[in-house]
Amino acid sequence: MTKGRGVCAAGLCTVWATTALAASDHGTAPQAVEQSRTVVQEAAKPKTGAEDRTKDQPSASEENRQLESAAPQLPLPQRAMMVAMALSTAFTKLFGVRHPVALAPMGGSAGGALTAAVSRGGGLGLLGSGNGERSWLARELAVVAENTTKPWGIGFLTWQIDVDAVEHALEHRPAAVMLSFGDPSPFAERIRRAGTPLIIQVTDLEEARRAVDLGADVIVAQGSESGGHGARHGRSTLPFVPVVVDLAAPVPVLAAGGIADGRGLAAALALGAAGALIGTRFQATTEALITPSTAAAIVEGHGGDTERNSILDIARGSRWPSKYTARTLGHPFLDA
Numbered sequence: 655m656t657k658g659r660g661v662c663a664a665g666l667c668t669v670w671a672t673t674a675l676a677a678s679d680h681g682t683a684p685q686a687v688e689q690s691r692t693v694v695q696e697a698a699k700p701k702t703g704a705e706d707r708t709k710d711q712p713s714a715s716e717e718n719r720q721l722e723s724a725a726p727q728l729p730l731p732q733r734a735m736m737v738a739m740a741l742s743t744a745f746t747k748l749f750g751v752r753h754p755v756a757l758a759p760m761g762g763s764a765g766g767a768l769t770a771a772v773s774r775g776g777g778l779g780l781l782g783s784g785n786g787e788r789s790w791l792a793r794e795l796a797v798v799a800e801n802t803t804k805p806w807g808i809g810f811l812t813w814q815i816d817v818d819a820v821e822h823a824l825e826h827r828p829a830a831v832m833l834s835f836g837d838p839s840p841f842a843e844r845i846r847r848a849g850t851p852l853i854i855q856v857t858d859l860e861e862a863r864r865a866v867d868l869g870a871d872v873i874v875a876q877g878s879e880s881g882g883h884g885a886r887h888g889r890s891t892l893p894f895v896p897v898v899v900d901l902a903a904p905v906p907v908l909a910a911g912g913i914a915d916g917r918g919l920a921a922a923l924a925l926g927a928a929g930a931l932i933g934t935r936f937q938a939t940t941e942a943l944i945t946p947s948t949a950a951a952i953v954e955g956h957g958g959d960t961e962r963n964s965i966l967d968i969a970r971g972s973r974w975p976s977k978y979t980a981r982t983l984g985h986p987f988l989d990a
């Protein structure tokens with residue numbers, strides 16, 4: 655990968671990314687959701703020696719046929735349900751979605767098309783509203799409404815918004831409001847009073863305890879592998895998620911950070927999470943609001959090409975709290 659590919663013209667934007675994505679992974683958001691679901695179902699099925707499928711592994715559709723033939727006495731809709739219900743979790747039940755996958759509300763990148771595509775694909779799309787800017791929201795909410803009737807939500811950067819932004823979002827009757835990075839206390843009660851499920855993303859145990867105290871319906875445990883911003887002194891997804899799961903129980907927890915396919919989702923479920931919130935993988939889809947050169951940089955990049963810092967925030971004059979740094983693809987600006 656060439657450092658700096660996909661940067662904005664001003665020279666201060668870069669690609670906020672984490673995991674390496676093979677070129678063949680690039681595709682649409684529903685394909686990404688389906689890819690996760692299929693691999694997890696394979697991982698979740700009990701295996702015996704006779705079923706060891708290192709060679710000649712059947713395709714997902716062959717596996718579904720095998721599952722169906724195992725229950726020939728059931729009518730087709732029920733057999734189909736057996737397959738679909740294999741990944742039912744507290745998260746899928748809460749939102750009535752098919753798959754335990756949520757789109758990270760990536761500011762600017764997770765627009766209406768991507769949000770609707772993930773929801774149509776059976777996950778929970780979350781619009782990346784960032785600071786709640788009205789004209790952006792109006793445009794992208796219209797795209798969501800045109801493209802899905804499935805549940806979707808809106809995510810905000812907590813440190814950038816006021817109560818008006820939340821009030822405005824609630825008028826559009828989202829299935830969830832997600833708050834990340836900063837103190838959610840001023841907004842939690844208003845969201846809960848509207849009867850809207852509240853999702854809070856946390857980066858350390860203090861934030862996790864506060865989210866529980868505020869009555870979050872879902873907590874996202876963000877590990878330090880995450881793309882975009884995260885805790886300067888965060889812990890990796892693998893050790894962080896189970897600690898938050900134990901602390902928050904019975905509140906469902908989604909794992910976030912470095913999850914890009916079904917193997918990652920299977921790991922999240924094994925850690926006790928009720929699903930995964932995925933950012934970078936969905937950013938590299940055709941529905942994301944990014945330029946083709948940025949998409950190419952993400953797909954061609956490798957995890958080792960990323961670094962965590964505040965330099966770009968300082969250079970942009972951004973007021974991001976210093977507690978949170980950003981993981982980005984390398985950039986010549988950072989080498990100076």
Ligand SMILES: Cc1cc2nc3c(=O)[nH]c(=O)nc-3n(C[C@H](O)[C@H](O)[C@H](O)COP(=O)(O)O)c2cc1C
Nearest residue numbers: 670672758760761834880881882911912932933934
């Ligand atoms: C480009 C980008 C922008 C992001 N912007 C936001 C944001 O505005 N609000 C938010 O809650 N999280 C944001 N995140 C962080 C995600 O919520 C999530 O924690 C992260 O994407 C998970 O890690 P992954 O990218 O490895 O899947 C962003 C992530 C990326 C990659």
